[in-house]
Amino acid sequence: MASLPGGGLGRALSWLEGAPAQAAVPFRDPLPIPPQLTGARLDVPIRLADQQILPGEKTRLWTFGGSFPGPTIRRPAGRRTEVTFHHELPKSVGELTVHLHGAHSRTQFDGQPGGLTGSQPFSSYCNIPLDLPSHVSGNDLLIEPGGRKRYVYDLTEDGHPERAAFKWYHDHRLDRTALHAWHGLAGMWIVDDAVEESLPLPDGPHDLQLAIADRSFGHDNQLTDPFTNLRPPDDGIVGGKILVNGAFMPHHRVKARRYRLRILNISQFRAYDLYLAGGAQMVQIGADGGLLPRPIRRSRILIGPAERVEMVVDFAAARGGTVELRSHGRRPGRNPYGSHTYDGPLMQFRVDSARVPDRSKVPARLRPLPKWTRHVSRRPDHTWSITVGGLFQTTWLINGRSFDPAYCDTSPRLGSVVTWELHNKTAVAHVMHLHHTSWYLLARDGHPPPPWEDCLKDTFFLYPGERILVAGRLTDYTGKFVVHCHMLDHEDHGLMSQFRVVA
């Protein structure tokens, strides 16, 4: 478990005279930029890798392509993309499955969690019938150790190239998503399109992707194993050290000009309440589902697990100085964000002192919402209610059930626009993620969402006692898709259900 709350103590220790040479020093390491893959046919090995995260011994990780985060896959919208993942991790890891988070994927390429297998013969949290046929459990879609699977992504939606957006891919295995992600199985994915390219936003080296993760390390610099005996509602792993793109609180040299920062929270459980210290301002331009209709100046941005936020930051305001990306630990009003938001620095930008020309701009209008969002029913077709159940062995429940890969709670029609209510009847927050498409938030407890949530998203905070209404347009693909909490321990501990899109 976390030994150093929020990194604050670690930071203090590292400044102490006579501190061990092995102490991690904030802002010492440069920000890693994961390798980028742009081809239509890609092969990604899933393998062990030793990565220098802390001073001293390297940390052994389970990775996509040999790094954490894995390679960033960047593709034009509308261009079919095939990625073959090769499972080269030790047999003891068991089966894997890859979900492209935020994508519109066929059911067989959506990273189904699967069911019980020889290497995972029982579930402590999910109620899984024995002897399900593999096409019902989804076991036929898993990647076995030594095996491989080809995932096909059309990058289209409803006959058109899909909207450009910042996504990510990660393991999604039954009961073990948290464990697999903790060890490093996550990578970023960008879809570009002509609409974005026509805008004068910062691009090229001025378009940075930042994946924020918290992890805890033992004295040997190896990841701890915090996944023991935690049951709902007290489950939820936070790490003691903050990593950005797999480096401990790194720094990045920037020019005195505008940058587009795409920020992704790949922590298991922890939320961040982002702000900048050092003179630069955050102008939010995007969220999970791509660009917002209009830019929004923000002083703080709360980002829960799996959420994405895109902003433009003009570092000219801090020419010759430094800017810290930080998270604020306390917010007024109703907490809890599942965990306390992290309090402290995430990384540092070192701004060049030279003046540079900057032709980039943030247009007053970015990207309109799709037309279907204007004509959505506000009467829910279905409600997903979250509770905790069980006497001695508690699990999370949706509509009274923990996850069962054979069970679907509702069967919307292909081509329909559904309005669903999500209701949190528990005392802790959740971040609910719905697969299949990008969703439109209609209301929180009957009130219209704030402007930064009045857009397409796929992952939503759901506070204790709260009801939210979301709408989605279900085109192209029939079959099973999951709805779950993206606090990974919650997801593993039953907080997942399914819908089946029918023709």
Ligand SMILES: [Cu+2]
């Ligand atoms: Cu949750």
